Amino acid sequence: MNLELSEDQRAIQRLVREVAREELLPRIQALDREERFDPWVVRRLGELGLLGLCLPRRYQGGGLDYLSLALACEELEYVDSSFREILSVHTALVGLTLLQWAGPEQKERFLPPLATGQKIAAFGLTEPGAGSDVAALESRYRQEGETFVLSGEKVWISLADVADLFLVFARREPGRDPGAISAFLLERGMEGLETYTLRDKLGLRAANTGGIRMREVRVPAANLVGLEGEGFKIAMSALDNGRLTVAAGATGMIRACLDASVAYARERQAFGKPIAHHQLVQEMIARMVDGYETSRLLYAWAASLKNQGRRCTRETSLAKLHACEAAFRAAADAVEIHGAAGFSDAFPVGRHLRNVLGERIYEGTREIHLLIQAGYALGLREDRPLRCSLPPWPFPEDEEAGPR
Ligand SMILES: Cc1cc2nc3c(=O)[nH]c(=O)nc-3n(C[C@H](O)[C@H](O)[C@H](O)COP(=O)(O)OP(=O)(O)OC[C@H]3O[C@@H](n4cnc5c(N)ncnc54)[C@H](O)[C@@H]3O)c2cc1C
Structure with missing residues (x-):
């Protein structure tokens, strides 16, 4: 492992440090006191190219490596965790997950607006009855022809009330079988999809945290991520x-x-x-x-x-x-x-x-x-190979496109 940062890594570290201190630091005390998420922050991170900094350039990302993402997170949280949380959810939990698991057409369709910040993404896993125990999630789906119909509720979801795109998880049958869980991309505006904001949080008060209600939301088969049953x-x-x-x-x-x-x-x-x-x-x-x-x-x-x-x-x-x-x-x-x-x-x-x-x-x-x-x-746990892996860096797609 090379502990020396590359020129690109140092540049991103410098940029985020400067923006965090000069633009975010002066705002945080008021945002925290007023428990207010400022949409300007996410727009600014998008303008700076930070929302897609480690997505391939092919999808309008910055083409930087995973350490660059981590360095940006360190600098944002130097000011406040609420700012870093945006990259954790939008870029890492959703963007990188789509890079790993989405099909080629889904990547072409969903990654560019995420990389540029045109669309904001949330990750909906936790439910009222299922936090640490993910396999206990109860949101349900059924298939009707080319459509999946989802119902259930997600709670404690970062960016819930400001996101345009939601990566959510639901199960086909009741019970605890992780193999019955699938992943879907829901889009704001779909009928039956509703979000709300949670108030009076102890901390992370400049972040948006809320819930997602799904009542018979009809999701096209093209929005199923991975194969059915791969959700867990x-x-x-x-x-x-x-x-x-x-x-x-x-x-x-x-x-x-x-x-x-x-x-x-x-x-x-x-x-x-x-x-x-x-x-x-x-x-x-x-x-x-x-x-x-x-x-x-x-x-x-x-x-x-x-x-x-x-x-x-x-x-x-x-x-x-x-x-x-x-x-x-x-x-x-x-x-x-x-x-x-x-x-x-x-x-x-x-x-x-x-x-x-x-x-x-x-x-x-x-x-x-x-x-x-x-x-x-203790040898009680082992990692089996996954069908799809996160691509190594430099991204194969960008290698073909030539030098930065
Ligand atoms: C600010 C904030 C933002 C969040 N953002 C998101 C988000 O964007 N998307 C999302 O899906 N979720 C999000 N979450 C939810 C978070 O992931 C869950 O709260 C977390 O997984 C814990 O679940 P829980 O709160 O239901 O606690 P529980 O699972 O009910 O746990 C309660 C306590 O029991 C302990 N416990 C549970 N099982 C065991 C065990 N087997 N052995 C020992 N101890 C155990 C836990 O460690 C904990 O101390 C967010 C939460 C917060 C606070």
């Missing part, structure tokens, strides 16, 4: 991509907590000296450094495996678990270092702490990732 595998492979972005984002949060804590500890005086000179404060700073550097290595490792076209469920799960736990501790320690000031929103650290509580839940809770890791270690 598609959902799990989508999470492999999403978790890379959550891990990278959490790494950015740790860096934000570290920078804020270092600045505050140098300034704030207690017992006649800056608190930076008290060793118990130094211990918390050192833990943040440790969390940041190890999280960065883990997400870079997972991204490098993706670039090689290798399946990396174990590595992305570990990166997500480690970075979210380290970010949780970093945010809690950062609030502590700031004392009472950290308990207000005059400093960003309290917001990071509220946000990380959400990150520890989605794309697999801490407990689910511990079970995954134990499963691999």
Whole structure:
């Protein structure tokens, strides 16, 4: 694994860092206070080419690699998780999943508007009775000729109320058979499809989170993703991509907590000296450094495996678990270092702490990732080859088109 960033990777890191600090940072406090998703943000990310940065140029994406996506996520979450979440859902959970599983016509039809931000996508897996236990999902579908008819409800769906396209999962028969689950692309405007926004969230308040109601939604067969019965595998492979972005984002949060804590500890005086000179404060700073550097290595490792076209469920799960736990501790320690000031929103650290509580839940809770890791270690879990894999980078389609 090469730890040196390429010129393209450094360029994307610089661009997102600059935009995040100059354009997003000045807005976040008000958005968080007012619990408001700002559609300008998603438009701006689209204008900058970030929504499709790691989709092939053939589909109007940026043609960059998976590490570039992760680096962008780290920079966005340095300001706030709500901004990073847009790339996690739109680009990783949906865009990359379509790149992996959609048929050639579906890719030509759906990827360009996603890559350019003309259309925004959401990922609808979770239901009122099925979160960690995905196989328990109850949304149903039946086939009528060339049409699938879907009914059910999805909850806690990021971007639900602002998306145009929804990758949702439903089962053909009742029960728990994962092989009865299929994946469909629903489009806003389809009759029977309704979305709403959830209010009063503890964190991620500048993100849109909501629900999707499906009442006899008629979906053309051309919108079935993968083969019938492949929905569970598609959902799990989508999470492999999403978790890379959550891990990278959490790494950015740790860096934000570290920078804020270092600045505050140098300034704030207690017992006649800056608190930076008290060793118990130094211990918390050192833990943040440790969390940041190890999280960065883990997400870079997972991204490098993706670039090689290798399946990396174990590595992305570990990166997500480690970075979210380290970010949780970093945010809690950062609030502590700031004392009472950290308990207000005059400093960003309290917001990071509220946000990380959400990150520890989605794309697999801490407990689910511990079970995954134990499963691999104990030989209780193994990855079987999938019918469709995420393409290695450079993308074969772009290789044919010549140099960038
Ligand atoms: C802000 C936010 C955004 C989200 N965005 C999306 C989205 O875009 N799309 C989407 O589909 N979902 C989304 N989710 C939903 C998220 O993926 C689920 O909340 C998550 O999978 C956990 O499911 P649950 O909330 O039903 O908790 P449950 O599954 O009910 O778990 C409750 C508790 O039990 C524990 N637990 C469950 N099973 C086990 C076990 N076998 N062993 C040990 N402990 C266990 C869990 O770890 C957890 O601590 C989002 C959630 C949040 C908070």
